Amino acid sequence: LVRIEELRRAVERDEFVLHYQPQKDIRTGRIIGVEALVRWQHPAEGLLLPGAFIPLAEETGLIVAIGDIVLRKACQQNRNWQDRGLAMLRVAVNVSARQFLERSLTDQVSSALQSAGLDPRWLELELTESLIMRDLEGAIERMRELKQLGVSLAIDDFGTGYSSLSTLRRFPLSRLKIDRSFIADIPHKAGDMAITAAIVSLGRTLELEVVAEGVETEEQAHFLAGAGCEMFQGYLLARPLPPSEVEDLILQMTTQR
Numbered sequence: 001l002v003r004i005e006e007l008r009r010a011v012e013r014d015e016f017v018l019h020y021q022p023q024k025d026i027r028t029g030r031i032i033g034v035e036a037l038v039r040w041q042h043p044a045e046g047l048l049l050p051g052a053f054i055p056l057a058e059e060t061g062l063i064v065a066i067g068d069i070v071l072r073k074a075c076q077q078n079r080n081w082q083d084r085g086l087a088m089l090r091v092a093v094n095v096s097a098r099q100f101l102e103r104s105l106t107d108q109v110s111s112a113l114q115s116a117g118l119d120p121r122w123l124e125l126e127l128t129e130s131l132i133m134r135d136l137e138g139a140i141e142r143m144r145e146l147k148q149l150g151v152s153l154a155i156d157d158f159g160t161g162y163s164s165l166s167t168l169r170r171f172p173l174s175r176l177k178i179d180r181s182f183i184a185d186i187p188h189k190a191g192d193m194a195i196t197a198a199i200v201s202l203g204r205t206l207e208l209e210v211v212a213e214g215v216e217t218e219e220q221a222h223f224l225a226g227a228g229c230e231m232f233q234g235y236l237l238a239r240p241l242p243p244s245e246v247e248d249l250i251l252q253m254t255t256q257r
């Protein structure tokens with residue numbers, strides 16, 4: 001079990017690394033973005049997944065410092081890929097409730113972009129419905145502030161919360177990410193397929209791109225293509241990978257076509 005002193009030390013020593021899960025544009029077949037997922041390179045226990053330390057980080061407020069580290073690394077990595085001519089990718093970073101409530105978030109984002117020299121259009125922030133609903137008006141204000149910087153905003157785990165259509169259209173969003181629980185049982189659960197198709201159609205109505213998460217099979221990808229879903233991520237394409245493996249995958253996919 002992770003202790004708070006250990007986590008604090010990890011922040012001081014910067015023991016965090018980012019893995020990146022690629023997102024594929026279904027129509028062009030190209031990788032157009034990656035989601036950054038933090039890992040803790042623990043000196044004794046090896047690589048720890050977010051589930052092992054993000055809850056404690058949230059409770060203690062250390063998530064604000066960790067979030068800052070993540071933003072900086074993600075922006076720097078993306079700029080590094082661009083400088084090396086890899087491909088123009090959007091990097092998505094998860095923002096938790098505690099981070100989102102913090103007044104400093106907009107400054108953190110702005111500073112991370114500036115230090116990396118990354119154009120804001122290549123950064124996306126992933127928020128959840130539940131986070132937004134805690135304080136709807138405050139959240140909309142905060143989203144506008146972030147949007148003003150030029151970054152894009154996505155709703156993560158979409159479908160598991162309950163934003164109404166009328167609230168959803170007030171959010172300055174670019175994308176909805178369909179929660180992977182709706183994708184997992186496609187094509188065996190007609191209800192999940194109907195919900196997925198409905199979210200895609202909702203996206204079209206609101207002029208938002210829709211990304212399906214947790215796509216593991218060709219059948220699921222085929223269903224999504226038919227439903228008009230623009231993008232997906234999931235083990236079918238790749239699991240979250242260290243930067244060098246993301247590069248290999250992108251290079252490999254470019255030379256294949």
Ligand code: G
Nearest residue numbers: 036037038049050051054070094095096240
């Ligand atoms: O990495 P893994 O595949 O285990 O992701 C588990 C969860 O951890 C994700 O759903 C995501 O919400 C959360 N998570 C991953 N990286 C970050 C991060 O950098 N910041 C925050 N706040 N949450 C993250």
Ligand code: G
Nearest residue numbers: 094156157213214215216233234235236240
């Ligand atoms: O931020 P979010 O909660 O969406 O984090 C994505 C989580 O989903 C990460 O823990 C990631 O490792 C996991 N994940 C990504 N692709 C797949 C997949 O195809 N199947 C499953 N079961 N999990 C996935």
Ligand code: MN
Nearest residue numbers: 035094126156
């Ligand atoms: Mn996410």
Ligand code: NA
Nearest residue numbers: 156157179213
């Ligand atoms: Na998700």
